[in-house]
Amino acid sequence: MARQFKLALVGLLALLSVCAWQPRSVHAQTTVNGFEVRAVLPSDNRSGSNFFDLNLHPGTERRLPVKITNNSAKTQHFYVQPNNATTNSNGIIDYSNGTRKDVSASTSLTDMLSDKTGLPVVIKGHRSSVVTFRLKAPAQSFAGTVLGGFVVSSVTAAGNAKAAGINNLAHYVLAVRLRESNQKIQPDLVYHGAHYNVSNGIPIVGVKLQNTAPVIVGKVHLKATVTGEGHKVVARIDQQNLNFAPTSSFDYQLKTLGQKALKTGRYRLNMTVKADNGYWKFDKLFDVTAQDSHKATAYKQPINWTQIALWVIEALAVLIVLSYVYRRIKQWLNRTK
Numbered sequence: 001m002a003r004q005f006k007l008a009l010v011g012l013l014a015l016l017s018v019c020a021w022q023p024r025s026v027h028a029q030t031t032v033n034g035f036e037v038r039a040v041l042p043s044d045n046r047s048g049s050n051f052f053d054l055n056l057h058p059g060t061e062r063r064l065p066v067k068i069t070n071n072s073a074k075t076q077h078f079y080v081q082p083n084n085a086t087t088n089s090n091g092i093i094d095y096s097n098g099t100r101k102d103v104s105a106s107t108s109l110t111d112m113l114s115d116k117t118g119l120p121v122v123i124k125g126h127r128s129s130v131v132t133f134r135l136k137a138p139a140q141s142f143a144g145t146v147l148g149g150f151v152v153s154s155v156t157a158a159g160n161a162k163a164a165g166i167n168n169l170a171h172y173v174l175a176v177r178l179r180e181s182n183q184k185i186q187p188d189l190v191y192h193g194a195h196y197n198v199s200n201g202i203p204i205v206g207v208k209l210q211n212t213a214p215v216i217v218g219k220v221h222l223k224a225t226v227t228g229e230g231h232k233v234v235a236r237i238d239q240q241n242l243n244f245a246p247t248s249s250f251d252y253q254l255k256t257l258g259q260k261a262l263k264t265g266r267y268r269l270n271m272t273v274k275a276d277n278g279y280w281k282f283d284k285l286f287d288v289t290a291q292d293s294h295k296a297t298a299y300k301q302p303i304n305w306t307q308i309a310l311w312v313i314e315a316l317a318v319l320i321v322l323s324y325v326y327r328r329i330k331q332w333l334n335r336t337k
Helices: 002-020 025-033 155-164 290-295 305-336
Strands: 035-039 052-055 061-070 076-084 119-123 128-136 145-154 172-179 189-199 202-211 217-227 233-244 248-255 265-275 278-288
Touching (some): 035 145, 061 076, 061 119, 076 128, 076 155, 119 128, 145 155, 189 265, 189 278, 189 290, 202 217, 202 265, 217 248, 233 248
Parallel strands (some): 052 172
Antiparallel strands (some): 035 061, 076 119, 076 145, 145 172, 189 202, 217 233, 265 278
């Protein structure tokens, strides 16, 4: 009986392990990507930075070499894409939006590069190669910080991942920060309105913000509430360690409480943004129209079959343990009679 119990318990633990495992990007990096990337830093790179962190002079030309090492045994095709830094809907600096430039920016990383759309490279197994981008600073000096990055991905790995049904294929990002002086720039965070919408099936309140200054708004602590009729709170958020890219516009998103749809009517947004270089407070009204309500349907939580399977297996494990204990107690009682 004890042996049967152990075998059953081991089987259940194995099932628990299988059900609990979820694919992560680290697996994609190890088994699919198989490459490393680093910046070949110039001697005048800012001390302590492991990315391109340069002081430029108007009209000067520089080279930005990116070294890629193919750790796999097979030849891989890579692509190095230069991108301008933006801010995503979570309030995080994002390097994946290509050559898009905010209207408040006087220049950008891709403006300065000769190869604005990126460069391909083919590397044999267990070999390295350097991809070099040519950069030319604008003739007219710029203030503050220009922020961007190089996104390196394996075209070969992407094809293999697609065939294997892997969606979380990782890529590497090398940041690039360019300045012409150490002059302190004050950030300017501007509110451009709020609206009600749906994102990935979830009702959200989007707040349009813009950092019009060429400086990072760093170490942000953002708190916001949205209230409706009768001062009822319908959305709330409290986030720390956010960062807004220089000269960037973004639609910051607040999920509604309980992921419930909002009714037609007037709402109030109260938001505070505290950063290491500024403080802003917005107290604004906005309307949810009948058209908004029609477009934005309430989010229905999908059935999590993995979680249900875990609950069933855990319940079975408990029943087996209780059954075993009951039988042992019953046997002991019979022997003592």
